[in-house]
Amino acid sequence: MPECVVVQVGQCGNQIGSRFWDLILHEHAKHNRSATYDESFAAFFKNKDSSGTAIGYGQKVSYLEARGLLVDMEEGVVGQVLKSRIGELFSHNQIVTSNSGSGNNWAVGYAVYGPEYRERLLDALRIEAEQCDSLQSYFLINSIGGGTGSGLGSYMVEMLEDNFPRVQRFASVLCPSANDDVVTSPYNSILSYSKLIDHAECILPIENQALADICDRVGSFAGSHGRPKREAIKPGSAITDSLGTGSRPSNFDAMNNIAANLLINLTSSMRFEGSLNVDLNDITTNLVPFPRLKCLISSMAPLYVAADHAVYSRNMDQMFTDCFQRDSHLLKVDPKSGVYLGCGLITRGDIELSDLRRNIERIRPTLKFPVWNTENWKTGVCAIPPAGQPRCVLQVSNNTCVQTSLKSMVERFTKLYRRRVRLNRNSEIVRHWCI
Incomplete structure (x- = not known):
């Protein structure tokens, strides 16, 4: 059974990642009533006893630990994840945080925090790799509009290629919309994309505006039949909460739920049996005919x-x-x-x-x-x-x-760069990229 390590970088990456782990646990709990550690669990989880010793297949689930890594240069979101019901899935070796942030600056994440935290990140990645029997891929979840997700995420993709060249690097990235409130997001997006195209083997972009439009469309439909919106949608659907309590989340939470469900369905064949199984390696091999044409919709x-x-x-x-x-x-x-x-x-x-x-x-x-x-x-x-x-x-x-989305990013980037907007720490890197 192929195994995958999920790397969550930045605020957005950790928010979507926390929904991913919450929903995936709910799904496994529904279909594995006996709570037996099997191959479906092994794809994303380790089973350990109270002493930290790994337990093999066929045993009862004792203490699940996620095959993941939480990375952020601000402690807020990671702290919320650790205090939530999924916090016990992660040990201190899987958490790399700071308290200063990247200031929505790609260069700070890439050129400052990357080299500074390189050894800690590399040690955490190696520990996860050593606990896998058949590591197939690193699954990166981040946003390319902010500073940590774009800058440090770009640095980590390079580092993964250098240190684990035979392991697939699958990047699921959240792209900012045209009216994003982060002024530097066009710089961050283009600089991050250039690194992902060079070093990731497959990119799965998700756009903020597309998620917001879906939530608005579903919300207007749900309330158009003479009933409250929360009553029109069945609990447990992709856009609602995972526990089926009936409460309809805010648009922001619903957007995270949709992105998390995309990743869950994408990895379903890695975790459960079927007449035709597909894993991340199959997707990369079959849907990327040329090395640089790797963005999937x-x-x-x-x-x-x-x-x-x-x-x-x-x-x-x-x-x-x-x-x-x-x-x-x-x-x-x-x-x-x-x-x-x-x-x-x-x-x-x-x-x-x-x-x-x-x-x-x-x-x-x-x-x-x-x-x-x-x-x-x-x-x-x-x-x-x-x-x-x-x-x-x-x-x-x-x-x-997909060139439509990329051209839109380049246009926003060019408008800012021609007017020399916010060219401070990013300036030398941006100029070098343009040349």
């Missing part, structure tokens, strides 16, 4: 289940159709305007292989593929449904429309 369906199924229901074929609609993507792009270099579909729940093949044949004529790669479809079938839903479909594809 993603979408999920359904994002929530209505409490009254008669009000809002989606049949199986409609779920596949929704995954290819513009409004369902977690990046503000139009997939129909671009060319698909590769497309991956991961299904969960009561969806048969025949259903998957039938929908691929139905949707294929509506999509544009290059003549040399018309059959590049990667499929995965996981028998275990997500918690709170009978089934779902995740679509991950390599589409040339």
Whole structure:
């Protein structure tokens, strides 16, 4: 069973990461009633006894420890995570923090904190690697709009390539919107992207504005049938809380929930059995035809289940159709305007292989593929449904429309740089990058 170490960097990375661990535990608890440590647990967790000794497969879960690393140059978010119900998943060896912050400056995270904390970070990564039997990938979660997530995240990607060259580096990054309130976010985004393209093996961008639009759209629909919004959405859906208490979270929490559910569905085949299993290595191998064309777009369906199924229901074929609609993507792009270099579909729940093949044949004529790669479809079938839903479909594809998002970042970067806005500590690095 391949194992994965999750590296959460910066405030946003740790907030999404905390939702990821919360939801993944809830999912495993639902489908593993006997609390037996098995291969599905081993992908992201270690089982230890009270003395810290590792316990093998087939034993009862004694003390779970996450295969992860919490990194932030401000203690606030990490402190909240450690005080929450998932805090006991992490030991002091898995936490690297400071109390000064990066000031939303990529250069501070990359050129100051990177070298300063290099040995601590490297020791923490090595400890995690040594406790894996078959380490396949490092899964990086960060935002590229702030200082720590972009700067220190870029430094860590370089460090991972230097010290663990044979281990996959999969980066899930949150991209700032055009009206982001961080003035330096265009600098941070471009500088971070340049490092990720050079050193990560696959990039999964998620845009803040796309998440906000999805939450607004779902919220307006949920309250449009003469009932309160919180009653229209079934507890346990992707956009709601993980425990199914019925409380509808704020838009900010709902955005984190959507991003966390994307990662959970992406890694479902690594954790549970199915007729076609897909792991992060398969995604990178099949959906990245050229080394530098490594940015993937993603979408999920359904994002929530209505409490009254008669009000809002989606049949199986409609779920596949929704995954290819513009409004369902977690990046503000139009997939129909671009060319698909590769497309991956991961299904969960009561969806048969025949259903998957039938929908691929139905949707294929509506999509544009290059003549040399018309059959590049990667499929995965996981028998275990997500918690709170009978089934779902995740679509991950390599589409040339991602250039729309990248061009928008470059335009915002150029506007600031031409006016020499906020060129202080970033200045020499930005000028060097432009040259």
